[in-house]
Amino acid sequence: MADVLKKVPVREQDAKVRATNFEEVCLGYNQEEAMEEATRCINCKNAKCVSGCPVAIDIPGFIKEVKEGKIEEAYKVIGKSSALPAICGRVCPQESQCEGKCIRGIKGEPVSIGKLERFVADYALEHDIKPEKAETTNGHKIAVIGSGPAGLTCAGDLAKMGYEVTVFEALHELGGVLVYGIPEFRLPKQKVVAKEIEKVKELGVKFETNVVIGKSTTIDQLIEEEGFEAVFIGSGAGLPMFMGIPGENANGVFSANEYLTRSNLMKAFDESYDTPIVGGKKVAVVGGGNVAMDAARTALRLGAEVHIVYRRSEAELPARVEEVHHAKEEGVIFDLLTNPKEIFVDENGNVKGMKVIRMELGEPDASGRRRPVEIPGSEYEIELDTVIMSLGTSPNPLISSTTKGLETNKWKCIVADEELGKTSKEGVYAGGDAVTGAATVILAMGAGKAGAKGIDTYLKEE
Amino acid sequence: MYKILKAEKLADKIILMDVLAPRVAKHCQPGQFVIVKMDDKGERIPLTICDYDREAGTITIVFQEVGASTVKMADLKAGDGFRDFVGPLGCTSEFVLEDLETLKKKKMLFVAGGVGAAPVYPQVKWLHQHGIAADVVLGAKTKDMVILEKELEAVAGNLYVTTDDGSYGRSGMVTTVVEDLVQKEGKHYDVCVAIGPMIMMKFVCLLTKKLELPTIVSMNPIMVDGTGMCGACRLQVGDQIKFACVDGPEFDGHLVDFDQAMKRSQMYKTEEGRAMLKLQEGDTHHGGCGNCGGDN
Numbered sequence: 001m002a003d004v005l006k007k008v009p010v011r012e013q014d015a016k017v018r019a020t021n022f023e024e025v026c027l028g029y030n031q032e033e034a035m036e037e038a039t040r041c042i043n044c045k046n047a048k049c050v051s052g053c054p055v056a057i058d059i060p061g062f063i064k065e066v067k068e069g070k071i072e073e074a075y076k077v078i079g080k081s082s083a084l085p086a087i088c089g090r091v092c093p094q095e096s097q098c099e100g101k102c103i104r105g106i107k108g109e110p111v112s113i114g115k116l117e118r119f120v121a122d123y124a125l126e127h128d129i130k131p132e133k134a135e136t137t138n139g140h141k142i143a144v145i146g147s148g149p150a151g152l153t154c155a156g157d158l159a160k161m162g163y164e165v166t167v168f169e170a171l172h173e174l175g176g177v178l179v180y181g182i183p184e185f186r187l188p189k190q191k192v193v194a195k196e197i198e199k200v201k202e203l204g205v206k207f208e209t210n211v212v213i214g215k216s217t218t219i220d221q222l223i224e225e226e227g228f229e230a231v232f233i234g235s236g237a238g239l240p241m242f243m244g245i246p247g248e249n250a251n252g253v254f255s256a257n258e259y260l261t262r263s264n265l266m267k268a269f270d271e272s273y274d275t276p277i278v279g280g281k282k283v284a285v286v287g288g289g290n291v292a293m294d295a296a297r298t299a300l301r302l303g304a305e306v307h308i309v310y311r312r313s314e315a316e317l318p319a320r321v322e323e324v325h326h327a328k329e330e331g332v333i334f335d336l337l338t339n340p341k342e343i344f345v346d347e348n349g350n351v352k353g354m355k356v357i358r359m360e361l362g363e364p365d366a367s368g369r370r371r372p373v374e375i376p377g378s379e380y381e382i383e384l385d386t387v388i389m390s391l392g393t394s395p396n397p398l399i400s401s402t403t404k405g406l407e408t409n410k411w412k413c414i415v416a417d418e419e420l421g422k423t424s425k426e427g428v429y430a431g432g433d434a435v436t437g438a439a440t441v442i443l444a445m446g447a448g449k450a451g452a453k454g455i456d457t458y459l460k461e462e
Numbered sequence: 463m464y465k466i467l468k469a470e471k472l473a474d475k476i477i478l479m480d481v482l483a484p485r486v487a488k489h490c491q492p493g494q495f496v497i498v499k500m501d502d503k504g505e506r507i508p509l510t511i512c513d514y515d516r517e518a519g520t521i522t523i524v525f526q527e528v529g530a531s532t533v534k535m536a537d538l539k540a541g542d543g544f545r546d547f548v549g550p551l552g553c554t555s556e557f558v559l560e561d562l563e564t565l566k567k568k569k570m571l572f573v574a575g576g577v578g579a580a581p582v583y584p585q586v587k588w589l590h591q592h593g594i595a596a597d598v599v600l601g602a603k604t605k606d607m608v609i610l611e612k613e614l615e616a617v618a619g620n621l622y623v624t625t626d627d628g629s630y631g632r633s634g635m636v637t638t639v640v641e642d643l644v645q646k647e648g649k650h651y652d653v654c655v656a657i658g659p660m661i662m663m664k665f666v667c668l669l670t671k672k673l674e675l676p677t678i679v680s681m682n683p684i685m686v687d688g689t690g691m692c693g694a695c696r697l698q699v700g701d702q703i704k705f706a707c708v709d710g711p712e713f714d715g716h717l718v719d720f721d722q723a724m725k726r727s728q729m730y731k732t733e734e735g736r737a738m739l740k741l742q743e744g745d746t747h748h749g750g751c752g753n754c755g756g757d758n
């Protein structure tokens with residue numbers, strides 16, 4: 001009998017093998033494993049896990065169905081609250097959400113809620129179980145800007161209510177960060193993302209790629225000239241930040257966004273695609289979030305020795321625990337409590353090294369984390385040929401600067417209320433990273449749902 | 463699919479195409495650009511909008527075959543299409559937003575080098591349509607490489623054509639012509655707009671600094687998304703870092719760090735060289751590129 005204090009282990013690609021390929025790292029549970037893990041759930045009456053889930057999925061409810069082998073039923077339970085379970089099951093920070101609250105976690109390991117969600121969602125994808133479509137449309141036209149998790153969810157929910165929804169996407173592919181940011185080895189594009197999007201299409205949602213709102217047309221024009229009655233903005237937070245240190249414009253310094261976009265969206269890791277990427281021999285990735293881990297593990301797979309350079313300590317790494325763990329297994333080296341000061345450039349403009357300084361943790365700052373401070377005189381130099389800056393992103397001003405009466409805050413985030421996504425402009429709703437700044441898939445999805453509810457309420461009041 | 467309605471060879475390795483893209487044609491202004499992608503596996507290639515027809519919904523692009531993608535693109539015919547065609551991107555030329563009366567008092571000089579004639583044309587045409595005649599210096603390596611001469615002639619004030627080898631028009635580089643116009647031929651200009659290869663823009667700017675002639679350039683760094691998302695296109699302009707795709711592509715030429723920009727545009731030279739090799743050798747490609755593992 002397995003140890004009930006521990007999760008049923010999930011099968012993964014061997015670390016040495018996967019460090020050289022772009023196939024998915026985690027292989028997920030099969031039905032037998034899932035049903036066994038499900039028995040670990042004690043079906044708490046006042047389930048804490050549900051309160052830890054930003055969209056309040058009935059977790060004990062779906063796990064109960066899994067326990068009984070009724071996977072399709074389990075999918076329906078999840079489907080009431082989540083539009084993208086195959087994605088969330090793979091990328092949610094479960095350790096600080098549902099699993100972080102699980103009673104089992106007090107004495108042993110929490111129930112593997114994320115892996116169970118993923119199993120149920122993958123089962124639904126494989127068995128082509130479809131969400132229910134509205135019988136007739138109500139004739140009201142809604143525009144959704146951006147096809148990331150916020151936009152997809154909002155569009156899907158509105159279509160289910162009978163609205164005629166068109167999603168406008170600036171890039172040539174749908175999915176937002178799910179296709180340009182998060183790598184294949186963590187979130188397969190064809191097997192998972194494309195299929196989830198296909199489901200939204202089957203609900204009757206129309207998609208128009210290659211339309212940059214604010215340039216190709218504006219929100220005001222969508223409303224005044226194209227007959228859209230309401231608009232949802234889910235344009236994300238895609239603007240990369242740089243450090244402002246000397247040498248940052250050298251060849252070989254990239255934003256994580258550029259590096260990941262080349263590899264994921266443009267598929268530069270695959271020789272048969274035209275877009276190039278510089279693999280690098282020795283790479284430093286500056287930052288400690290999910291984005292940094294993804295960039296590091298991508299560079300590793302392209303053949304480089306990779307260092308994460310992060311100014312705080314391991315405990316403060318904002319990335320999902322699983323990603324840090326996987327990165328270490330694969331051989332990414334962590335230079336913690338270290339911060340870049342200058343990038344050295346050779347005569348051809350290429351990166352040749354970096355000066356860094358050691359840090360120590362001081363008093364807690366506004367975020368509650370201990371503030372890193374430089375240790376005087378502890379500078380040293382490292383030789384490398386590539387630096388990837390992963391310092392966070394902020395919302396793109398393309399939309400806010402071209403839309404009359406749309407209020408933003410000092411971080412350029414669109415101001416919208418949490419419950420219904422209402423902005424300062426009538427008929428315009430917003431949610432996801434565009435409102436909160438870079439956050440998570442599940443929060444963006446929740447905001448998409450809120451926006452759909454907001455738009456429905458607004459048009460019913462009209 | 464964005465259908466190609468016309469594909470015409472203007473000169474050796476220089477192609478003009480009219481592409482059906484109604485959303486772009488409806489909203490574009492001089493100075494802006496598009497990004498095209500040929501097929502599933504293609505790169506995103508930025509190209510300036512050379513002309514537009516709002517009624518017909520078409521955009522004219524002119525491009526030079528310089529690397530793997532543009533060479534492949536040159537094979538497309540009327541009736542074919544681009545998988546993706548997005549725009550208009552970037553900011554419009556500053557004068558479009560200027561007060562027309564003030565603008566009419568300014569004497570403008572455009573300097574177009576090589577394919578730079580393509581982005582210059584819509585600007586001069588716009589001015590012409592607003593009753594302003596701008597002078598244009600049109601430079602090319604040799605007679606056969608002079609493009610859009612007739613079109614420019616129809617909308618420019620004075621058109622000065624020059625070739626590096628003297629085979630047509632005046633003789634010498636565009637900088638020589640600018641210097642002659644201002645210093646020997648008594649012309650006065652308030653603004654210069656120089657568009658062409660980076661090296662040309664650099665030298666025009668060195669000259670116009672000396673002549674105290676404010677100069678705008680249109681930068682063409684390597685880009686990926688073209689919407690401000692990646693920073694590949696970043697440039698040093700004065701003491702600031704600018705993203706050419708959203709802050710530009712036009713900048714004050716006297717502030718641009720051209721040496722850095724030219725180095726940055728060489729970043730993928732070896733990778734692109736391999737891509738070119740792969741394209742030229744096609745199915746017969748058996749190693750040598752250092753990338754594919756050769757015959758094993």
Ligand SMILES: Cc1cc2nc3c(=O)[nH]c(=O)nc-3n(C[C@H](O)[C@H](O)[C@H](O)COP(=O)(O)OP(=O)(O)OC[C@H]3O[C@@H](n4cnc5c(N)ncnc54)[C@H](O)[C@@H]3O)c2cc1C
Nearest residue numbers: 146148149150170176177181213236432433439440441444
């Ligand atoms: C590399 C990386 C790894 C991550 N890992 C995780 C993870 O493991 N777990 C997790 O929960 N979260 C993760 N995140 C964060 C998560 O992906 C985001 O919080 C989430 O995608 C935000 O969703 P969104 O719909 O608000 O925006 P996005 O996903 O950013 O989508 C916005 C879309 O709008 C489009 N757009 C923007 N402007 C315009 C315009 N003007 N006109 C038309 N379209 C426009 C964009 O092209 C984009 O497709 C990660 C992010 C990155 C970058």
Ligand SMILES: Cc1cc2nc3c(=O)[nH]c(=O)nc-3n(C[C@H](O)[C@H](O)[C@H](O)COP(=O)(O)OP(=O)(O)OC[C@H]3O[C@@H](n4cnc5c(N)ncnc54)[C@H](O)[C@@H]3O)c2cc1C
Nearest residue numbers: 495508509510524525526528529530531532682683727734
């Ligand atoms: C805003 C903008 C507008 C542009 N407008 C036009 C246009 O109207 N017409 C046009 O022909 N091109 C234009 N370009 C340049 C065009 O995008 C590039 O020539 C093209 O991307 C090259 O792709 P490739 O794969 O064929 O060549 P690559 O294989 O990428 O490059 C081959 C070689 O050409 C060099 N090269 C790369 N880019 C340029 C460049 N911009 N100028 C000179 N040499 C370069 C490289 O260093 C390399 O050695 C523009 C670029 C930008 C950013």
Ligand code: FES
Nearest residue numbers: 686688692693707
């Ligand atoms: S091309 Fe990516 S930011 Fe300009």
